[in-house]
Amino acid sequence: MRIGIVCPYSLDVPGGVQNHVRDLAEALIGMGHSVSVLAPGEDDSGLPPYVVPAGRSVPVRYNGSVARLSFGPISATRVRRWLASGHFDVLHVHEPVTPSLSMLAVLSARGPVVATFHTAMTRSRTMAAVQGMLQLVLERITARIAVSDLARKVQVEHLGGSAWEIPNGVAIARFATATPLPGWPGPDGAIGFLGRYTEPRKGFDLLRTAWVRLASDRPGLRLLVAGPGEPEAALEGVPAALRDQIVLLGKVSETDKARMLRSVDCYVAPNTGGESFGMILTEAMAAGTPVVASDLDAFRRVLDAGRAGVLFPAGDADALARALATLLDSPKRRAALVERAAGVVSAYDWRVVAERVLEVYATAIEVEVGTVVTDEPDTGS
Amino acid sequence: MRDMGWMVVVVLAAVLLSLYVTWTAGRVDRLHARAAAADAALDAHLVRRAAAAASLAEAAQHVPLMYAARIALDVPSQDREAAENDLTRQLRAVVAPDDPAFSAVISANRRVALARQVHTDVVRDALRARRRFTVRVLRLAVKHPVPTYFDIDDPTLDRAARPVTVLRKVRRSTDGAVPDASQPAPGHA
Missing domain, CATH: 3.40.50.2000 (Glycogen Phosphorylase B;)
Structure with missing residues (x-):
């Protein structure tokens, strides 16, 4: 044709x-x-x-x-x-x-x-x-x-x-074969976020609250953040002792986005609204990274109602922290999610x-x- | 001199008007030709779906599906919408959306849904053109039969794929009932 x-x-x-x-x-x-x-x-x-x-x-x-x-x-x-x-x-x-x-x-x-x-x-x-x-x-x-x-x-x-x-x-192969950033995810666990972290609807402050809570009793747990914004805005309210465990990549290219998604143990989409499709979720799924996302309609659909990723009530930092703790502690559960996600995301190839x-x-x-x-x-x- | 000026204005207006009428007539013809082609395409896809359903019914020895498929193929046109709805219901009862054994009928069904959605859009465009003032006054559309919607339930088989409750806004237009191809009718989804 x-x-x-x-x-x-x-x-x-x-x-x-x-x-x-x-x-x-x-x-x-x-x-x-x-x-x-x-x-x-x-x-x-x-x-x-x-x-x-x-x-x-x-x-x-x-x-x-x-x-x-x-x-x-x-x-x-x-x-x-x-x-x-x-x-x-x-x-x-x-x-x-x-x-x-x-x-x-x-x-x-x-x-x-x-x-x-x-x-x-x-x-x-x-x-x-x-x-x-x-x-x-x-x-x-x-x-x-x-x-x-x-x-x-x-x-x-x-x-x-x-x-x-x-x-x-989603160009599945491009995400599935990307090389993680050097030294990532590391032995103590890493969580990822991508997006404009200063925009309230992206829900980054929720993730930050949940992460600070987790990092206090999990030494070495890192947070990898990609997206445009002032570094101070991302670190607001984070205890000084934990600050060097947050790594900011700034705005990333398509190639680095794939590498970033392969560099973490969990990808979090804490959005509180306004997301029309959830492209980033399919990309994380293609990269073979377990996804934790707020239960917005669009996310629920992409994640097959929670079978291909963990859903938490939108806006609830406690629930997010609990969901992350469970996942970080269970490689078996992560592997199961990744396997189901691979099946779901193949429809988006x-x-x-x-x-x-x-x-x-x-x-x-x-x-x-x-x-x-x-x-x-x-x-x- | 003043008469000349008026002449020019009148001639120019006549030329512009005739250009506009010619253009509108062309537009009306085009929209009706497209609606007729969409009708033929939808018919072909419905026949294809019924044939796929019939061969599935035969392979699975499923009598209700067999009847529904035969009726959809043979029914007179005034009863066709009901027959196609019935076939959709029978297919929903039989077809597992993820099972490759059903891929032929699933694909034929999806093409019906797509053809029907495009049909609805092009019929709406043609009807809208018919209501235009110029078209009504100069009777530019009388040589074309009035296009009609094919009013069936959304034939989607994968019930989980789409939410049942969708916002539905009443449009200002005077179309009367405008079926929305992309949304399941209440009660059947």
Whole structure:
């Protein structure tokens, strides 16, 4: 199958959507399909061979981070040229309802179009104001995918359509084979956390409270923390004697994330809310690390209702400390969790996920006539 | 001179209007062609699922499933929705979602669910286009039959995969009952 994928964000900047597009493209190529990815960017140096740069990108603050978007006449021309020369059987755009390359591609194309929605954005005034224009974009889309239940609900409630839920994939092999950081996890046990530890919803303070309690009667128990933030904020309220047992890695690359997850005896996701899927849990499971997570709906689902990881009541530091103590004391229980987690996480392997995406492509192709072509204005039909 | 100016304005307006009408007519045709194709695709996937269920029933000597599959294949179109719901219920009773022995029927069933969801979306888009003022006044849609929803329960077999209770917001639109393909109907999930 000839597949054209559009990524709205520049691929040389790390990010959830970019990783998703890259992994999906590589999985599809590995299955023998021909894939071209159109993404913002000026030249193709350092980009994978299947990526086509669509022109200069403009940094835009969006959803708490800086995204680089392409939108303008030059990009529009490149989109048309890419579509015309690609002869795609299906066009797959990501995040098409923000003004981006994806939206341009949808508006320039005719034929089978599949869209994936990643963000669980809430309804905004802007969105309500442009609903009529949005309808023009939405009705060009043949089939919609949401990566989480939350993103799917947003579809149903705000955009007036439904979406087929296909979770984010995990490159299992990459996590399973990563080398632990030197000296980790060590003989006295180590616990891991990844995320913005200054953000209350990530629940890091709960983990810190639980860890301080455990570390007081378990000498040498270490805490490995990855994620952006001021070191002082992470160490707040920690007794001076224990401070050097907390190791802060700062913001980590994808490679270091995999290594970090392999470096601990337990991974903890103490989030108190706001998590739409729990990607990090599938990654920890792929890395073969037992997971302890708060009992949010998304986590409960990923952890197979507690069979593939330990769930504790969200916000309860005592319960978290107890759960961690039990796990740290029982290598047998950890091994059992890891084994069940391996079974659960195999459903998230990119190969499996890409098969599901191909089914959506097939459905879109059945519903539209012909292949993807550029929309020539003025010809009407 | 002033007359010339008016002429230009009138001609320009006429050109723009005719462009808009042509564009709208093309849009209406496209949405209806897509709805018709979605209908054919959904039909094909339903037949495939019933055939897979029939061969499973034969292999397992399961008489109720056999009947449900045969009825789904032969039923007249006005009774089809009920027959397909019945087949879904029979499949749920028989199929273990994780057992590879059922993979053919599980995969056929998933394609039904997907085809039906896309069908619902494209029918909704076509119906919405039909309600547009220009389309109604110029009768741009009369040559197309009115697309209809295929109103069956969410045919998911894996009951654990999706929560039964989902937020359901009443939409402002005048569609009347808009079945939501992605959510199980109360009482059957």
